[in-house]
Amino acid sequence: QVQLQQSGPRLVKPSQTLSLTCAIAGDSVSSNSAAWNWIRQSPSRGLEWLGRTYYRSKWYNDYAISVRGRITINPDTSKNQFSLHLNSVTPEDTAVYYCSRNTDYWGQGTLVTVSS
Amino acid sequence: QSVLTQPPSVSAAPGQKVTVSCSGSSSNIENNYISWYQQLPGTAPKLLIYDNNKRPSGIPDRFSGSKSGTSATLGITGLQTGDEADYYCGTWDRSLTGGYVFGGGTKVSVL
Numbered sequence: 001q002v003q004l005q006q007s008g009p010r011l012v013k014p015s016q017t018l019s020l021t022c023a024i025a026g027d028s029v030s031s032n033s034a035a036w037n038w039i040r041q042s043p044s045r046g047l048e049w050l051g052r053t054y055y056r057s058k059w060y061n062d063y064a065i066s067v068r069g070r071i072t073i074n075p076d077t078s079k080n081q082f083s084l085h086l087n088s089v090t091p092e093d094t095a096v097y098y099c100s101r102n103t104d105y106w107g108q109g110t111l112v113t114v115s116s
Numbered sequence: 117q118s119v120l121t122q123p124p125s126v127s128a129a130p131g132q133k134v135t136v137s138c139s140g141s142s143s144n145i146e147n148n149y150i151s152w153y154q155q156l157p158g159t160a161p162k163l164l165i166y167d168n169n170k171r172p173s174g175i176p177d178r179f180s181g182s183k184s185g186t187s188a189t190l191g192i193t194g195l196q197t198g199d200e201a202d203y204y205c206g207t208w209d210r211s212l213t214g215g216y217v218f219g220g221g222t223k224v225s226v227l
Binding site: 051107 | 118151153159160161162163166172204206212213214215216217218220221
């Protein structure tokens with residue numbers, strides 16, 4: 001059974017960087033059959049896929065065009081986790097953020113509010 | 117405006133059947149596998165259907181999925197009060213914007 005545990009600040013100031021971590025139990029971030037995603041949900045934007053990282057002999061990343069240039073998703077093999085960094089945030093980035101493996105397993109969600 | 121189009125709501129009486137539609141295009145639904153997710157209030161989405169019509173372990177066969185061309189359908193038979201939730205379709209998109217896309221969600225209500 002795969003379990004994903006999210007952690008990170010729930011309040012971020014405008015123009016700063018939003019950072020979240022997703023710790024993995026029951027699978028490996030280096031798995032050759034998994035992709036590790038970040039997805040967010042807000043009333044105005046619905047469910048929005050942000051990007052993913054995955055390992056297929058080497059590491060790959062894909063990012064949504066809506067956040068490209070502001071987003072980085074990094075694997076951490078030593079801690080079996082992966083992280084989301086979204087910089088230059090605005091109030092429009094306020095949302096519930098989820099990590100997910102292949103969209104079959106999801107973290108518990110973290111409401112992140114962007115406000116001064 | 118979501119890339120995939122779903123009706124905002126559907127409803128039926130307990131024991132009846134409901135269907136939820138998901139409309140897309142040749143850049144997403146027609147040429148990719150579709151998944152369906154159930155989201156109960158205050159919880160994360162849960163995978164119900166993957167690869168158009170497959171159910172993960174533990175998902176009852178009351179839930180079914182189908183796809184034809186640029187549209188997909190989720191069916192729920194023997195509707196129960198516990199099925200009241202938001203349902204989302206999702207798939208990969210091969211257009212210039214690309215990425216994984218979701219529908220806007222459909223609220224299923226049990227009358």
